[in-house]
Amino acid sequence: MKRIIAIAFILFIACKQPDRIWDNPYDPRSDRSLWSPENLQARQRLNKLIELSWVRKGREFDGYRIDKSTNGVTWSDSIATIDDYITKWIDTLDLKVLVQNPSEYSYRLYAYADTNRSNEVIVKIRPALPGMPLPVEITNISYNHIPNIKMSINWTNSDEPDFKKYNLYTSLSDNGEKSLIKSINYINILSTEIDQFSVLVDKWYWIDVEDTTGQKTLGKSYFVPMDPKPIPSKLDSIKYAQKEFLFSWEESKETDLEGFVIEQIQLPDTATITLSDTLDPSKTSLNVEINEDVEHYYRLQTIDIWGHVSFSQVQSSSSYQRVVTLDYIREVGDDIKINSLGPLFKFSHLLSSVNAHFPVWIQNGDKVFALINDGTGLVVDEDGRNFRKINGAQPQDISFNKSGTMGVFTGVDHNIYITYLDKDAQPSKITDVSNNEWYSDPEFIGDGTRILYAQRKHKSNNNVGTKDLFTMDLDGKNVVQISDAPELEKFTMPRMSPNNDEILYVNENDGVYLLKYPNEKVGTIVLDVTDKVVPETSQFYRNIRWSPDGDKAILWEKDGSVYNLYLYESGQLRLLQIGGRYADWISNEEVMFRHEPSNAMLRKKISLLSGDDPSPLINDASHPSYGLPWMQLQPRQ
Numbered sequence: 001m002k003r004i005i006a007i008a009f010i011l012f013i014a015c016k017q018p019d020r021i022w023d024n025p026y027d028p029r030s031d032r033s034l035w036s037p038e039n040l041q042a043r044q045r046l047n048k049l050i051e052l053s054w055v056r057k058g059r060e061f062d063g064y065r066i067d068k069s070t071n072g073v074t075w076s077d078s079i080a081t082i083d084d085y086i087t088k089w090i091d092t093l094d095l096k097v098l099v100q101n102p103s104e105y106s107y108r109l110y111a112y113a114d115t116n117r118s119n120e121v122i123v124k125i126r127p128a129l130p131g132m133p134l135p136v137e138i139t140n141i142s143y144n145h146i147p148n149i150k151m152s153i154n155w156t157n158s159d160e161p162d163f164k165k166y167n168l169y170t171s172l173s174d175n176g177e178k179s180l181i182k183s184i185n186y187i188n189i190l191s192t193e194i195d196q197f198s199v200l201v202d203k204w205y206w207i208d209v210e211d212t213t214g215q216k217t218l219g220k221s222y223f224v225p226m227d228p229k230p231i232p233s234k235l236d237s238i239k240y241a242q243k244e245f246l247f248s249w250e251e252s253k254e255t256d257l258e259g260f261v262i263e264q265i266q267l268p269d270t271a272t273i274t275l276s277d278t279l280d281p282s283k284t285s286l287n288v289e290i291n292e293d294v295e296h297y298y299r300l301q302t303i304d305i306w307g308h309v310s311f312s313q314v315q316s317s318s319s320y321q322r323v324v325t326l327d328y329i330r331e332v333g334d335d336i337k338i339n340s341l342g343p344l345f346k347f348s349h350l351l352s353s354v355n356a357h358f359p360v361w362i363q364n365g366d367k368v369f370a371l372i373n374d375g376t377g378l379v380v381d382e383d384g385r386n387f388r389k390i391n392g393a394q395p396q397d398i399s400f401n402k403s404g405t406m407g408v409f410t411g412v413d414h415n416i417y418i419t420y421l422d423k424d425a426q427p428s429k430i431t432d433v434s435n436n437e438w439y440s441d442p443e444f445i446g447d448g449t450r451i452l453y454a455q456r457k458h459k460s461n462n463n464v465g466t467k468d469l470f471t472m473d474l475d476g477k478n479v480v481q482i483s484d485a486p487e488l489e490k491f492t493m494p495r496m497s498p499n500n501d502e503i504l505y506v507n508e509n510d511g512v513y514l515l516k517y518p519n520e521k522v523g524t525i526v527l528d529v530t531d532k533v534v535p536e537t538s539q540f541y542r543n544i545r546w547s548p549d550g551d552k553a554i555l556w557e558k559d560g561s562v563y564n565l566y567l568y569e570s571g572q573l574r575l576l577q578i579g580g581r582y583a584d585w586i587s588n589e590e591v592m593f594r595h596e597p598s599n600a601m602l603r604k605k606i607s608l609l610s611g612d613d614p615s616p617l618i619n620d621a622s623h624p625s626y627g628l629p630w631m632q633l634q635p636r637q
Helices: 002-015 095-100
Strands: 038-045 049-055 063-069 076-083 088-092 105-113 121-125 138-144 150-155 163-171 179-184 191-194 203-211 216-218 222-224 235-241 244-249 257-266 271-275 285-289 297-304 309-311 322-326 334-340 348-362 367-372 377-381 388-390 395-400 406-411 416-420 439-445 450-458 465-473 491-496 502-507 511-516 524-528 552-559 562-569 572-578 580-587 590-595 600-605 630-633
Touching: 038 105, 038 121, 049 105, 049 121, 063 088, 076 088, 138 203, 138 222, 150 203, 179 191, 235 297, 244 297, 322 348, 334 367, 348 377, 348 630, 367 395, 395 439, 406 439, 439 491, 450 491, 465 491, 552 580, 552 590, 562 580, 562 590, 572 580, 572 590, 572 600, 580 630, 590 630
Parallel strands: 524 572
Antiparallel strands: 038 049, 049 088, 063 076, 063 105, 105 121, 138 150, 150 191, 163 179, 163 203, 203 216, 203 222, 235 244, 244 285, 257 271, 257 297, 297 309, 322 334, 322 630, 334 348, 348 367, 367 377, 377 388, 395 406, 406 416, 439 450, 450 465, 491 502, 502 511, 511 524, 552 562, 562 572, 580 590, 590 600
16 A cells, blocks of 8 residues: 555656746736836926837737826727837827816826737826916007097017917906907017007906917006096086077187087986087087077087097076975975976976975985985985985984085984985994984085084093094094094084185084184184174074185074074174074075074075165065975076
């Protein structure tokens, strides 16, 4: 038995062969690692060449195949098939495709022998984009109308070797959407002219350099501001004589003037009724035949060559005005009536159940504003249209900016509010009372960007202190104290002159003072000869009103049960009318006021003495507004 086992072992040993190396690439059993390429590398040469290199291994085989992917997901198979002795290959990139879709490129390499494939090796590379062309800049843009309308654009030159073209753009804002104006295909052309453009609005212009790959480099924007509108020539006068209106206007200094047009309009929307022919720029007057007994509104259009139109002030061809009235002055308010005073143009409009107080004209007579019981006020056009109620805080007094588009007032909470008379929004509170330091008597000053007002200031928590005058911005910030009331004196009712250099105010229980603004901190008392005058604190209708020219002011006091109307002029007060209050200016030489003894609105020239009789505000006793207790004349155009 042992012999048999030994023989079998010898036979087993004799049959075993040494390990075989399977390195034949054509043998399906071959070890692929023995003939697979190694150390695959990729590097970019110049802008558009990718060079692949690798190390060859193993016995002979048919060659190599290279696959390519530009997104790492999908592959382009066998973009190259090369012999087995080659260990380098160059891929030429399409730079336009690269610029449009910059990404990481992948290359896959393997050897093949008949149907056999070696192991794959992969290398990735993110090709660098070709350099962007250097920008060029617009150096000048000019436009002219002589001999023809044209715009000239100049720019710096490009040295881009792969230059394709310049592209000119424009937009309505610095960061807005750009529109292509034109392209210039020659590198040495550094200017162009266009005849289709507009200078009626601000515009921005750019130029970019585009290379052959489609890359563009945009230069800095070049701003061309809107061509200034022509300065409107003032329509000096419209005079009626011999069945003609004689229009006269000032000579224009514009150098690009197309001409003038006389426009007949309707108010308040200024819609055009008729237009004259375009008049020669050298003309300064025009006679137009007109029927008798008409009332028209006109304005002068100043038109430049670019299409800009500027409008003069509106001039009325009639001397007649409208009047806004109340039948009663009472706690519950009253209806508003608007009537014309023209002999032929009979206009009347009733605003019923509005419970209005003290209606006045605003916006140069285009609109009426009135206080109401259950809100801030109401606004209505001069013809009664576009009635609008302003809800919100109830004013204790109110004043308006020069344009009449905003009002400022104190509410029952003693804070200051601003209301926008052309908007539907409620008034905005811009102060916040604390420690009972109440605000009062606000008004717009200067260009309407600041507010003058009075405020109580307590030196302790006992509600005892001074009242001083202050200014602030429309948002209640940047407060500046402009007076320095001594001890416990109280400065109230400040009124800035139209010239913005003098303030009339009241030293409570003492009299009227004049403060030189902004140099003085305490004013000088203003006397009626030797007598002090203390203006009445009037709720709803403001006391102390400057004349339009800023040389005079009108105010009233209450002496016992008697009201006295005073004129301030040249540093002095003078009694103008016994029994008068609620006064305002008709012109620099005449005032209107409510006369308490007669319960009517009267008028008086300021050149008259206190003993001279005033006149009815409306002389025509047949007019429906004659003798009413409240009446306000529409300002003349």
